[in-house]
Amino acid sequence: MVAYKSKMVERIRLPSREQRERNLEAAGYNLFNLSSEEVFVDLLTDSGTGAMSDAQWAALIRGDESYAGSRSFEELEEAVADVMGFSNVVPTHQGRGAENVLYGALLSAGDVVPNNTHFDTTRAHISNQDADPVDCPIDVAHDPDAEEPFKGNFSLERARAVVEEHGAERIPVVVQTITNNSAAGQAVSVENTRKVREFADEIDATFVIDACRFAENAYFVSQREEEFADASIADIAREQLGYADALVMSGKKDGLVNAGGFVATDDDALFEQCKQRAILYEGFPTYGGMAGRDVAAMAVGLREAVEDAYLEDRIEQVREFGAQLAAVGVPVYTPTSGHAVYVDAGELFPHLDAEEFPGQVLACELYREGGVRGVELGSFAFPDTDRPELVRLAVPRRTYHREHFDHVVETAEAVLEKRETVSGLQLASDPVMPEIRHFTAELEPVPSSQ
Incomplete structure (x- = not known):
């Protein structure tokens, strides 16, 4: 339809x-x-290239362009809390700005970062901190013909091998990307996210979810993971994201906007670190490199994304x-x-x-x-x-x-x-x-x- x-x-x-x-x-x-x-037909990316709704265009017109304490930022805070379950938000101009803010706060030279599969800018930002990005896809992730509902899952077996090789003390961050863009955009199960949360706790690491396509992933969970057959998309999204310590988000995907991103966390200490980096690289923490109108449109887009x-x-x-x-x-x-x-x-x-x-x-x-x-x-x-x-x-x-x-x-x-x-x-x-x-x-x- x-x-x-x-x-x-x-x-x-x-x-x-x-x-x-x-x-x-x-x-x-x-x-x-x-x-x-x-x-003629541009399929280079789905990042920031979509059409916004009439409600988002209305939000653009109402956007508050105040440098500090913008009403539009308050709308974004409320949307992130309602849709994703996190109380602290640091807006950025787009997803790679959020990666710079978050990974710059979390990583040091010599660190190792396992991920189900790093995308290009994620890999680059981790490498830019003189850290080592390591992919941990499941075995069938790169098999185009394999029949598996969650080919984007994070391999705990490979991650534990990384721990054995490098030591837990060198792994301060574990990342899970949903959906797994570098593994053909494949879905990640909630059960796998729970296990990654347990793994991060085992090695005392911060668990980050790259949530660029969190709503699309939640849709696949509703169709493929029996536990969630009767759950709403919104409830699935909050459940899955709730296992993370922090989110890194490009609003240009499941925020349904043409610009913007953010870091979200309930860790107050990490929030303060990210705010300081955002001031240096992005702008004041209530606009983060975006116009207020774009912040307002993203607040609406996050809600529409789980409909x-x-x-x-x-x-x-x-x-x-x-x-x-x-x-x-x-x-x-x-x-x-x-x-x-x-x-x-x-x-x-x-x-x-x-x-x-x-x-x-x-x-x-x-x-x-x-x-x-x-x-x-x-x-x-x-x-x-x-x-x-x-x-x-x-x-x-x-x-x-x-x-x-x-x-x-x-x-x-x-x-x-x-x-x-x-x-x-x-x-x-x-x-x-x-x-x-x-x-x-x-x-x-x-x-x-x-």
Whole structure:
């Protein structure tokens, strides 16, 4: 069932194939370098790219732009307390600002941080503190075909091996990301979160949940975890988040806004540390780098994110998109996530080695064929990690319609038909931080003689 109708539209245009060819070359075969006007259907990310509701737009107009003590901040505090269960909130300009505030307060050089799987900016922020991010996914997390309802779970077995190798004293923080974006956006069970809480207590570590897609995760729990079959999405979200000592949040995902994030905690000492860092890096603790109107819109968005009608529409749209791609033979990671469809480029281009970046090749070919922009999350984005060669087609919230997805499916089918003729890419430039090189690095086609 479609839960929305349009009140405003934006014209988009598909550049000619010749223009797309020139755009790819000028961008150094890195789709981050494309102008938005050069893209027809933009599935690069679901972060801050969605459409806000009429209630959120109304909140924008009512936003309080006071530097200190803003009414909009009080609305955000109330929403975080009601929806997520935490009393202390430190707003930031977006999720990576929250990561900088929180991990800068918690970590020191030489620390080790286990996570079910670190995403790019999380890995970079931990590394920036001279700490070591260690992934602890379950065994089937990187198997695109495995039938498992919670492939995003945190592996306690791997985490305990990390403790044995490094010692508990070097592990001050344990992180669980829900949903697990770097493992194809897979869901995490509440039971697994409880066990991670117990593990963190065992080693006297702070337990942090990266809650960017907490509402989507709660929806999957309601569908897949028997204990919660009759629970509301809102109750599931509060239950799962309640096991954490602190949350790090990008409001640009399940806050349903175009800007903003925050740290939330009930630990008063940690709250004070985060406030001081926020003043230094983000702004006064009641606006945190955001305009008051954006704070007000996020307060409304958090409440909308746990509404059943919104989530059913959101998850079903992504599921149907994945089914359409699979139906034409595109190798899709299953089950589909709540925010994106992940395509297995390694299977689609078996003739390309990892050193030729098959995921980045697929992302470029989707743009070349149909002006579609996705993002590679394989060996290009995550060098020196053992992950499948995935391309994420992230679906902006409340933005695209069936006709847009039909176009993407037709585009992918065209790439599929010519896949044996596609050649690889190689690095032409390599930034100094490997954790985030995919944002700015440029590539070039592998010479035909290689």
